Amino acid sequence: RKRTDCPADVETLGRSTWTLLHSIAATYPRTPTQSQQNDLTSFIRLFSKFYPCWVCAEDFQEYIEKEKIKAGSRDEFGNWLCEAHNEVNRKLGKPTFDCSRWQERWKTGWKDGSCD
Numbered sequence: 522r523k524r525t526d527c528p529a530d531v532e533t534l535g536r537s538t539w540t541l542l543h544s545i546a547a548t549y550p551r552t553p554t555q556s557q558q559n560d561l562t563s564f565i566r567l568f569s570k571f572y573p574c575w576v577c578a579e580d581f582q583e584y585i586e587k588e589k590i591k592a593g594s595r596d597e598f599g600n601w602l603c604e605a606h607n608e609v610n611r612k613l614g615k616p617t618f619d620c621s622r623w624q625e626r627w628k629t630g631w632k633d634g635s636c637d
């Protein structure tokens with residue numbers, strides 16, 4: 522059997538989850554309706570209650586209380602999420618990410634063409 526067919530550890534779960542969340546930001550409308558904004562905000566709040574790494578979930582819920590979820594547009598949400606991810610990066614001693622480039626990483630591919 523393949524190693525990838527085993528239960529996800531905190532790292533694998535984290536990478537997959539960030540991929541999903543940043544990809545949601547990448548496809549979120551530039552000008553969302555009020556109901557889309559409410560839905561995305563609820564989704565992130567509910568997600569934080571069920572995230573299957575309980576310490577991670579607890580800290581993320583605290584972060585959401587401190588830094589209100591911003592879902593007013595694609596770029597607003599993408600930047601909010603990037604900052605939230607950077608907070609976890611700092612906690613884990615990982616390098617922070619330049620949030621002005623979140624769309625290059627998760628939507629358009631890098632300007633140098635390395636994703637083409």
Ligand code: FAD
Pocket residue numbers: 531532533534535536537538539543572576577578580581602603604605606607609610613615617618623626
């Ligand atoms: P990841 O952090 O998983 O990042 C994946 C890719 O995203 C990177 O390779 C990079 O290209 C890109 N990236 C990096 N930073 C950003 C950013 N700021 N914005 C956009 N793109 C970026 N792990 C713990 O051990 N303790 C925790 O408390 C914890 N809390 C978490 C909370 C949440 C909500 C999530 C989703 C994950 C959490 N994790 C936690 C997992 C942790 O964040 C990492 O996913 C895991 O350590 C694997 O790290 P990685 O180095 O592979 O890159």
